[in-house]
Amino acid sequence: MASADRTGPAPRASLSLQPPSALRQRADHVHEKSGRSxxxxxxxxxxxxxxxxxxxxxxxxxxxxxxxxxxxxxxxxxxxxxxxxxxxxxxxxxxxxxxxxxxxxxxxxxxxxxxxxxxxxxxxxxxxxxxxxxxxxxxxxxxxxxxxxxxxxxxxxxxxxxxxxxxxxxxxxxxxxxxxxxxxxxxxxxxxxxxxxxxxxxxxxxxxxxxxxxxxxxxAVSRMRRVQEQLVVVEKLEALRVLVGGMAHELNNALAVSVASNQQAAKMLSEPLEPSLSAIQKSDGGLKRIRRTVDRLRRFAMAAEGILEPADVGAMLDFALESAIGRARSGVIVLRNYDPTVGAIECHVAALAEALFQIARNAVEAMPGGGTIQASVRNDGDRVVLSVSDEGHGIPEGELARVFDPFYSRGPRQTSKSGLGLSAVYGLVSALGGRVEIRSEVGKGTEVAIVMPRRKKS
Known part of the structure; x- marks a missing residue:
């Protein structure tokens, strides 16, 4: 007769999550006790x-x-x-x-x-x-x-x-x-x-x-604290990418049906129904605007699915800065320092273009009264660094970990934005195998840099 299992049930794993304010307070208390000034x-x-x-x-x-x-x-x-x-x-x-x-x-x-x-x-x-x-x-x-x-x-x-x-x-x-x-x-x-x-x-x-x-x-405690903060931000943004990818997929399917239906209805209408045709065209324009937003979300979530193509990153950075400055219509001066030896690199062009535009727009919006933007492209070993620095108010040290939060803004919030900001930049750049670095000083400005690997053609 087989002997009975006497090992007993496995211990049950449990997880208790406290309110965010309480967890932040406990983490700050531990950090203060371990810190040595x-x-x-x-x-x-x-x-x-x-x-x-x-x-x-x-x-x-x-x-x-x-x-x-x-x-x-x-x-x-x-x-x-x-x-x-x-x-x-x-x-x-x-x-x-x-x-x-x-x-x-x-x-x-x-x-x-x-x-x-x-x-x-x-x-x-x-x-x-x-x-x-x-x-x-x-x-x-x-x-x-x-x-x-x-x-x-x-x-x-x-x-x-x-x-x-x-x-x-x-x-x-x-x-x-x-x-x-x-x-x-x-x-x-x-x-x-x-x-x-x-x-x-x-x-x-x-x-x-x-x-x-x-x-x-x-x-060691201080290093663990910094690594933990980075890990929390990365995991949060990875979860956001999964959520955005699912939302973009579902919304894109519905929008595709709506746009196609509107276009078919517009073709079937005759000339006497001009007001109806105008209304359908306005509806079609709104749906297309939503579709463009959804496409940006998909590029953020599915950036790794792009095709590697050679691109002149200096020209891409120039285009992103000109687009951001043109929309803002502010007195912004751009000082460029591009290393001519960088040349073209293999990347997902759409993802990198979107990330550079987000960074350029943030730099322009940080200086509503105008100012100077320092843009640089340089080699760093087997990597390429693209950086944009502004002369805005800067970001306090305690706020640096929050700049990757969706809907985070350094200034007055603008409801017309998509709200992803640097969180989109992280998703796009991480899909390219790179990283995002931020250096800021209150009262002097902020520098955002994209560090990307230099890929070779296979």
């Missing part, structure tokens, strides 16, 4: 400054408090010399003042915090050297505190290797102030100083490595 060097020092202040403040406060407590205990329990009491009080007060300065300079340069850290280290080590000297010299039970305090300072506060070395030298100076130290004190202090410098060096290397990893991760 300013130069890398400045960001690194800002992080080190905050980390140093966060450790230096409690460490210096603890050193001042412990020094004060030990001084008070010695004063009541051991009756130390006046010199030791004065030195202990002075160390506690000076270190306490340094800890009070830290919050006021936390947002300034990191050098100020390093100066405070050096002052805390020197005051602590030299002060305890005086205390040890006043309480028995090398035999004082406070001699080892100098070594312990120096290592504690290097271990708790993220000091640079140079400051850690100064801290070790201050500890050794404090030891000599206490008197001629025994051999074990030399060895202990030397080992603690070396350990502090090595710890600071390793900590410095780890902090740099961590910062670089964070920088690479942030850059």
């Amino acid at each position: 300013g130069r890398s060097r400045r960001r690194y020092f800002a992080e080190q400054r905050l980390k140093l202040a966060g450790r230096l403040l409690p460490t210096s406060a603890a050193i001042g408090a412990l020094t004060g407590i030990l001084t008070v205990l010695d004063l009541y329990l051991r009756n130390p010399p006046a010199m030791a009491t004065i030195a202990g009080a002075a160390v506690a007060i000076l270190v306490g003042l340094c800890s009070l300065v830290v919050p006021r300079i936390v947002h300034r340069r990191v050098e100020a915090l390093l100066g405070v850290a050096t002052a805390v280290s020197c005051v602590t080590m030299l002060g305890w050297g005086l205390i040890a000297r006043a309480t028995g010299g090398p035999e004082s039970h406070y001699v080892m505190i100098i070594a312990l305090a120096g290592f504690a300072m290097a271990a708790t506060v993220p000091l640079p290797p140079g400051i850690a070395l100064i801290n070790a030298c201050a500890s050794y100076a404090g030891l000599w102030i206490a008197g001629e130290p025994p051999l074990y004190a030399h060895v202990t202090l030397f080992m603690s100083g070396v350990a502090g410098v090595v710890l600071a060096q390793s900590r410095h290397r780890v902090s740099i490595a961590t910062f670089r990893r964070i920088e690479r991760l942030s850059a």
